[in-house]
Amino acid sequence: xxxxxxxxxxxxxxxxxxxxxxxxxxxxxxxxxxxxxxxxxxxxxxxxxxxxxxxxxxxxxxxxxxxxxxxxxxxxxxxxxxxxxxxxxxxxxxxxxxxxxxxxxxxxxxxxxxxxxxxxxxxxxxxxxxxxxxxxxxxxxxxxxxxxxxxxxxxxxxxxxxxxxxxxxxxxxxxxxxxxxxxxxxxxxxxxxxxxxxxxxxxxxxxxxxxxxxxxxxxxxxxxxxxxxxxxxxxxxxxxxxxxxxxxxxxxxxxxxxxxxxxxxx
Amino acid sequence: xxxxxxxxxxxxxxxxxxxxxxxxxxxxxxxxxxxxxxxxxxxxxxxxxxxxxxxxxxxxxxxxxxxxxxxxxxxxxxxxxxxxxxxxxxxxxxxxxxxxxxxxxxxxxxxxxxxxxxxxxxxxxxxxxxxxxxxxxxxxxxxxxxxxxxxxxxxxxxxxxxxxxxxxxxxxxxxxxxxxxxxxxxxxxxxxxxxxxxxxxxxxxxxxxxxxxxxxxxxxxxxxxxxxxxxxxxxxxxxxxxxxxxxxxxxxxxxxxxxxxxxxxxxxxxxxxxxxxxxxxxxxxxxxxxxxxxxxxxxxxxxxxxxxxxxxxxxxxxxxxxxxxxxxxxxxxxxxxxxxxxxxxxxxxxxxxxxxxxxxxxxxxxxxxxxxxxxxxxxxxxxxxxxxxxxxxxxxxxxxxxxxxxxxxxxxxxxxxxxxxxxxxxxxxxxxxxxxxxxxxxxxxxxxxxxxxxxxxxxxxxxxxxxxxxxxxxxxxxxxxxxxxxxxxxxxxxxxxxxxxxxxxxxxxxxxxxxxxxxxxxxxxxxxxxxxxxxxxxxxxxxxxxxxxxxxxxxxxxxxxxxxxxxxxxxxxxxxxxxxxxxxxxxxxxxxxxxxxxxxxxxxxxxxxx
Numbered sequence: 043x044x045x046x047x048x049x050x051x052x053x054x055x056x057x058x059x060x061x062x063x064x065x066x067x068x069x070x071x072x073x074x075x076x077x078x079x080x081x082x083x084x085x086x087x088x089x090x091x092x093x094x095x096x097x098x099x100x101x102x103x104x105x106x107x108x109x110x111x112x113x114x115x116x117x118x119x120x121x122x123x124x125x126x127x128x129x130x131x132x133x134x135x136x137x138x139x140x141x142x143x144x145x146x147x148x149x150x151x152x153x154x155x156x157x158x159x160x161x162x163x164x165x166x167x168x169x170x171x172x173x174x175x176x177x178x179x180x181x182x183x184x185x186x187x188x189x190x191x192x193x194x195x196x197x198x199x200x201x202x203x204x205x206x207x208x209x210x211x212x213x214x215x216x217x218x219x220x221x222x223x224x225x226x227x228x229x230x231x232x233x234x235x236x237x238x239x240x241x242x243x244x245x246x247x248x249x250x251x252x253x254x255x256x257x258x259x260x261x262x263x264x265x266x267x268x269x270x271x272x273x274x275x276x277x278x279x280x281x282x283x284x285x286x287x288x289x290x291x292x293x294x295x296x297x298x299x300x301x302x303x304x305x306x307x308x
Numbered sequence: 309x310x311x312x313x314x315x316x317x318x319x320x321x322x323x324x325x326x327x328x329x330x331x332x333x334x335x336x337x338x339x340x341x342x343x344x345x346x347x348x349x350x351x352x353x354x355x356x357x358x359x360x361x362x363x364x365x366x367x368x369x370x371x372x373x374x375x376x377x378x379x380x381x382x383x384x385x386x387x388x389x390x391x392x393x394x395x396x397x398x399x400x401x402x403x404x405x406x407x408x409x410x411x412x413x414x415x416x417x418x419x420x421x422x423x424x425x426x427x428x429x430x431x432x433x434x435x436x437x438x439x440x441x442x443x444x445x446x447x448x449x450x451x452x453x454x455x456x457x458x459x460x461x462x463x464x465x466x467x468x469x470x471x472x473x474x475x476x477x478x479x480x481x482x483x484x485x486x487x488x489x490x491x492x493x494x495x496x497x498x499x500x501x502x503x504x505x506x507x508x509x510x511x512x513x514x515x516x517x518x519x520x521x522x523x524x525x526x527x528x529x530x531x532x533x534x535x536x537x538x539x540x541x542x543x544x545x546x547x548x549x550x551x552x553x554x555x556x557x558x559x560x561x562x563x564x565x566x567x568x569x570x571x572x573x574x575x576x577x578x579x580x581x582x583x584x585x586x587x588x589x590x591x592x593x594x595x596x597x598x599x600x601x602x603x604x605x606x607x608x609x610x611x612x613x614x615x616x617x618x619x620x621x622x623x624x625x626x627x628x629x630x631x632x633x634x635x636x637x638x639x640x641x642x643x644x645x646x647x648x649x650x651x652x653x654x655x656x657x658x659x660x661x662x663x664x665x666x667x668x669x670x671x672x673x674x675x676x677x678x679x680x681x682x683x684x685x686x687x688x689x690x691x692x693x694x695x696x697x698x699x700x701x702x703x704x705x706x707x708x709x710x711x712x713x714x715x716x717x718x719x720x721x722x723x724x725x726x727x728x729x730x731x732x733x734x735x736x737x738x739x740x741x742x743x744x745x746x747x748x749x750x751x752x753x754x755x756x757x758x759x760x761x762x763x764x765x766x767x768x769x770x771x772x773x774x775x776x777x778x779x780x781x782x783x784x785x786x787x788x789x790x791x792x793x794x795x796x797x798x799x800x801x802x803x804x805x806x807x808x809x810x811x812x813x814x815x816x817x818x819x820x821x822x823x824x825x826x827x828x829x830x831x832x833x834x835x836x837x838x839x840x841x842x843x844x845x846x847x848x849x850x851x852x853x854x855x856x857x858x859x860x861x862x863x864x865x866x867x868x869x870x871x872x873x874x875x876x877x878x879x880x881x882x883x884x885x886x887x888x889x890x891x892x893x894x895x896x897x898x899x900x901x902x903x904x905x906x907x908x909x910x911x912x913x914x915x916x917x918x
Contacts, residue, residue: 045318172387202417
């Protein structure tokens, strides 16, 4: 448990740095386990309040239970929820059959970009973790994006001793990653420790012998074989698995993530 | 593989060393031999290698970017996770290429211990030494050295011993003692996960087993309290001070002193969300929220401590600094210093020498510090900062410098350099801590008066009608219902200063500052001109600032013509201007700084009852 409090103290520190130093700040919430833990950490950091808007980039292909859950928590926790959508791409019929990376780029990367342009956010808080993907392993806690939303991973700014990148040229923004040091197991351990409400109908086996390990759009996210019916079962299962977490996420295949993330994907 | 299911703690370890000495390979091997890799990961990388027609290397497991794999180098630090023996490790693979030193530093700054890799065939190289030097500056004191590629030298003990001796001697000069020096071959898996028969003469642990000998420093909680304030929240009825304790402990009822403001109050509650029962104490490492029993002035950047164990305060420090900036560091150039949560403009006044990693005792004097160099410097901050020496406190004993938009260098503080304000600062601190207070505090006065106390100093050459503006300002403020008072320094001459000889201008300013301090303590806006002093205005402003600290001093400069921007002034007026306009601009500034609210309706007519 001590290691979870260590992780919590660090993430809370990062969230408070973000809140103090960015005038126009928002947090991305995908309703998945990671960004929900992040939302919970914000309530920790600000004593039950969430003093910035939560953004959901809705691709229109999300699993319906995710939307119900989103709206319920938004009401109960009095969240300022902002939903963005790339309506133009959807009107033109964008879907995964046109190519998964193309679809992710249009509906998620572009959808986010449109939302950022419209609202002019200078700081975006995201729940990405280092152990999800090898490009995320190389991220900074405060990571700059240029005018085109692009990530210059060849030349990242130094980051030392909890002194983060807090200033940036006009037109650019900073991605803030408070969960970089958390593993998938830590997320579930913390959900259990704090009793955080999560999408149990998707993340736990409801009797079919399957559960989702990572949530995304319905056409591109597949459940795994699992009989884990409780959070404890999930933790035990993860300690013994050697299958990658995002194995059920189709856009990760090949060099998909490196290209997506360079162009501004989460 | 034995997966340990009871994780007790978390530790960050960095792998450093010269380029191509095998850091990523060691990391890959460590994971492969302990069965910590996801299924299919090795096969996937092997397939890519085959497709590209090159030999499989363990390093490819973590060199994620296409460019990294194509060039066979690590560009940026990767965090990887690894559980062993009850600990969750984050292992940070740092690049060894000189060009990516800033990435190495970013990785190592997060670590509590380091594995430093040296190639047995190449021996100790530039970056082996530079990384050793940086580790000592970054505060990574636990180091284990791995002499890698022993297979290429036939596992010869004499070669190993030669490298061991050379590198131990080097680390000795930095006061670092390696925990172990391990002969190994990451490629062959020798002495990585277990001790192997290839080195029968070696009696120490394997690399994997050596990790358990790194200890997590817990003594931080036993040090004197250091709590840098990160922010002050008022989301609801509670006024909560937040921040992360960097040393010591605190509990409900403790008296805290804030530096450099010298204000003091007791902890009323420790606030937290979803924690039952409520917290009554906290210790180093924790991010906490606290309410105080008194509404005193506290802001981000101040450091809370106990009364008798305060941090140091000065505007000048001496430090060892490493520079990572795109442009060289130059003296007389303005940078922003960030120390814990404090942020203040500064400039480097002296570069004493450049430290050469290859020859630690060599003295080279330079006028600038180039990228990737380490230097011994003195710097001066625009206003006083609270800090510690690095040997006493890690977090409050180090700082970064920001050049334009980026963190460009990091430093550890080696000395407090005395500045000319030190005597006044000591006087103010001792006077404040012995001050006998009534029941009405500054916050209550401000609430009733509609403004905070402040000092408005008008500076500039004679004959610019500063006196006229000062009188006008007082009249307008009082007419608005503010509590303002014009104090001319001349008024002290025949009274308070009657005993002073003309030869003691310092004492004239000191007494003036103390009188202003008294008036601001009553909640007044005090307006003064500075022409009556024989000392230069800059010095008068500094002394008044030190003596009234933390009450804000607003300086308003007036001259017939302004030659460029006026440094260290809040407002500047050219010429005799429209005085109504000047007055309203001063009032606007007070409002913009949050020192004054608009006059509340219905309060303009005061009610007297006799």
